[in-house]
Amino acid sequence: MKERKITRQIRVGSVPVGGGAPVVIQSMNNTKTADVEATLAQLNALSSAGCQIGRLAVPDAEAAEALAKIVPRSPLPLVADIHFDYRLALKSVANGVSALRINPGNIGGEAKVKAVIDAARERNVPIRIGINGGSLEKDLLARYGPTAEAIVESALREAAIFEKYGFDQVKISVKSSSVAKTVAAYELLSEKVDYPLHVGVTEAGTLLKGSVKSAIGIGLLLNEGIGDTIRVSLTGDPVNEVIVAKEILKDLGLRKEGVEIVSCPTCGRTKVDLEKMVAAVETALGNMKADRPITVAVMGCEVNGPGEAKEADYGIANGRGQGLLFRRGEVIGKYKEEEIVAALLREIRRDQKEKQ
Amino acid sequence: MKERKITRQIRVGSVPVGGGAPVVIQSMNNTKTADVEATLAQLNALSSAGCQIGRLAVPDAEAAEALAKIVPRSPLPLVADIHFDYRLALKSVANGVSALRINPGNIGGEAKVKAVIDAARERNVPIRIGINGGSLEKDLLARYGPTAEAIVESALREAAIFEKYGFDQVKISVKSSSVAKTVAAYELLSEKVDYPLHVGVTEAGTLLKGSVKSAIGIGLLLNEGIGDTIRVSLTGDPVNEVIVAKEILKDLGLRKEGVEIVSCPTCGRTKVDLEKMVAAVETALGNMKADRPITVAVMGCEVNGPGEAKEADYGIANGRGQGLLFRRGEVIGKYKEEEIVAALLREIRRDQKEKQ
Numbered sequence: 001m002k003e004r005k006i007t008r009q010i011r012v013g014s015v016p017v018g019g020g021a022p023v024v025i026q027s028m029n030n031t032k033t034a035d036v037e038a039t040l041a042q043l044n045a046l047s048s049a050g051c052q053i054g055r056l057a058v059p060d061a062e063a064a065e066a067l068a069k070i071v072p073r074s075p076l077p078l079v080a081d082i083h084f085d086y087r088l089a090l091k092s093v094a095n096g097v098s099a100l101r102i103n104p105g106n107i108g109g110e111a112k113v114k115a116v117i118d119a120a121r122e123r124n125v126p127i128r129i130g131i132n133g134g135s136l137e138k139d140l141l142a143r144y145g146p147t148a149e150a151i152v153e154s155a156l157r158e159a160a161i162f163e164k165y166g167f168d169q170v171k172i173s174v175k176s177s178s179v180a181k182t183v184a185a186y187e188l189l190s191e192k193v194d195y196p197l198h199v200g201v202t203e204a205g206t207l208l209k210g211s212v213k214s215a216i217g218i219g220l221l222l223n224e225g226i227g228d229t230i231r232v233s234l235t236g237d238p239v240n241e242v243i244v245a246k247e248i249l250k251d252l253g254l255r256k257e258g259v260e261i262v263s264c265p266t267c268g269r270t271k272v273d274l275e276k277m278v279a280a281v282e283t284a285l286g287n288m289k290a291d292r293p294i295t296v297a298v299m300g301c302e303v304n305g306p307g308e309a310k311e312a313d314y315g316i317a318n319g320r321g322q323g324l325l326f327r328r329g330e331v332i333g334k335y336k337e338e339e340i341v342a343a344l345l346r347e348i349r350r351d352q353k354e355k356q
Numbered sequence: 357m358k359e360r361k362i363t364r365q366i367r368v369g370s371v372p373v374g375g376g377a378p379v380v381i382q383s384m385n386n387t388k389t390a391d392v393e394a395t396l397a398q399l400n401a402l403s404s405a406g407c408q409i410g411r412l413a414v415p416d417a418e419a420a421e422a423l424a425k426i427v428p429r430s431p432l433p434l435v436a437d438i439h440f441d442y443r444l445a446l447k448s449v450a451n452g453v454s455a456l457r458i459n460p461g462n463i464g465g466e467a468k469v470k471a472v473i474d475a476a477r478e479r480n481v482p483i484r485i486g487i488n489g490g491s492l493e494k495d496l497l498a499r500y501g502p503t504a505e506a507i508v509e510s511a512l513r514e515a516a517i518f519e520k521y522g523f524d525q526v527k528i529s530v531k532s533s534s535v536a537k538t539v540a541a542y543e544l545l546s547e548k549v550d551y552p553l554h555v556g557v558t559e560a561g562t563l564l565k566g567s568v569k570s571a572i573g574i575g576l577l578l579n580e581g582i583g584d585t586i587r588v589s590l591t592g593d594p595v596n597e598v599i600v601a602k603e604i605l606k607d608l609g610l611r612k613e614g615v616e617i618v619s620c621p622t623c624g625r626t627k628v629d630l631e632k633m634v635a636a637v638e639t640a641l642g643n644m645k646a647d648r649p650i651t652v653a654v655m656g657c658e659v660n661g662p663g664e665a666k667e668a669d670y671g672i673a674n675g676r677g678q679g680l681l682f683r684r685g686e687v688i689g690k691y692k693e694e695e696i697v698a699a700l701l702r703e704i705r706r707d708q709k710e711k712q
Contacts, residue, residue: 001536030621030622030626032624034624039624055623056624057623059624063624081623083659132659132660132663133663133664133667134655134659134660134663134664134667135660135663136663177618177653179607179608179609203619203620203655203664204621205634206617206619206634208563208567208596208599209603210619211564211568211571212567212568212571212603212607213607216571216572216575216604216607219575220575220579233620233621234621235619235620235621236621236622236631244568247565247568247569248572251535251568251573252572253536261561261565262533262559263559263562264558264591265386265594265597266386266591267384267385267386267412267413267437268385268389268413268414268415268419269413269437270386275591278561278562282562297533299490301415303462303490304491304558304559305490306490307489307491307492308490311502
């Protein structure tokens, strides 16, 4: 993995983004923002899952008004997502959001962009320039076609407006629904600017395919050292976006926390119901706040089972209807299939408790 | 993306692996191999999903015997996965498998490895050297610890035995359950040998997390030009492994076929039940064999909807309770929410039919 590129740092509420801060996970509600209670319930769910910045669509005056009630009760700093009407941005800032996301190209001309900048500056609110391959300016499309170059040119054009008015509390995203185009756009942009970058593949699709697409696109960029905050974009419940984002950061070694479960794919050699066993372990430990990252291996047979179980902090290596339980490299017992998960969990919980 | 490294080519049955052939998708049954009907049913499901090479565990004589009945009826060339007992490898070759996967380190010494090589050579059967971080030799663990270097050293040691006996129909895998270690091991190995490489992250975990982990690990390697055949390793139904593998290849532009669905994540701006709409489109088109790759955008609102719908081969850009239908960049109609998916599918199917 390449060293992370050090960008300028901005703050979204209390959360630093860029400048060497840990990569921040964000997501976006799919509730109606005007529905205050539903929106807060989803923000709480996102926060519990590990989300650090929330984003809300503000498509109309009702949504902008609702922010006055949402912001004070929100567990997360909030970004207001605005298109077409700059007054919604002004209202959102007045109602206390921690950041704006606008696409200056569709906000109605430079005078209106300047009004938004003035309001943001006064309240110390950063702005994301959110360029999206699906909404490029016509002249850029005519000149470049729907390419990474067009996306980056659009971002630079918008950034120039902010620079003209001396506003540098900016982060940028240049998303496309194509992995190759997304990666190319961020690589190009990263060479040209040192603003912090919000990275994601847009409109990635449904849970499984969208997670794979996001993991590849975001993973390739983070591995190149590009990206200060990430958003996984999945059709459906945004809590899944946070689960996938956390997994991406963990897999790349950019975040070390909680419990990592190593489990084999099962095969004709497996002589226990491993899938059930892994699900039980995942359910019990998935949200455990361990004092330090721990690895738990749940393995189906004698081929790789003992090796993985020994290497992990805790491990089960199953055989026919029973398995060996490992703790920090040592076998500490042999248990029947139906008892071994409980024994594993007892050990882990006792160790955690002893340390508290 | 870097150019693909050109390795030597081997053949698993009729499927070329390496030497510039398209990256091959493989998976592994989790049925009992001795259960001939269940094993064949799963092989058929894997084949329908797009799997190109199947693998079966052969843990005992009963499984090895069953191969005589499975091989002639299998829709896929089969790899027999053998550990500990070299006679199972001999029997599997005699029963017609297209390849073997062994870990020579646990097969019982060089004389037995040679017996397997002789049998494989006679039947023109290639062998995968499958090294796994969970089952490394003790002397290597003592010297290197559980590192990428130890994994690669183990692979080279095994390859040397094959080379000593003049057998070069070999592919190699060097898997770990850690993404970083997996990537490091394949990078190192790829510099040292030109055998085709079977790439995967082992014991990646359950469906969602395991898919993300596999997508990152396999994605990073393929993006570096490393990898001739891939296996996604997920606890559970192996058909999901194939779905994820196809998605990885598609996202990296290594495979262009079928239907790609672009869909937005939904937000407070969405005024239709987009998740339901996308699910209906995915169900209807997921397995469609289009004559060429087609893109279908299903978008929730007026921000990026028209742009993505226009850029795709077919698209829906929804507004409040109704949407515009696009075909090859042109609006061809406006439909109510409950009618628009049917209209989209009619267009696609008519176009496909006209071409046949």
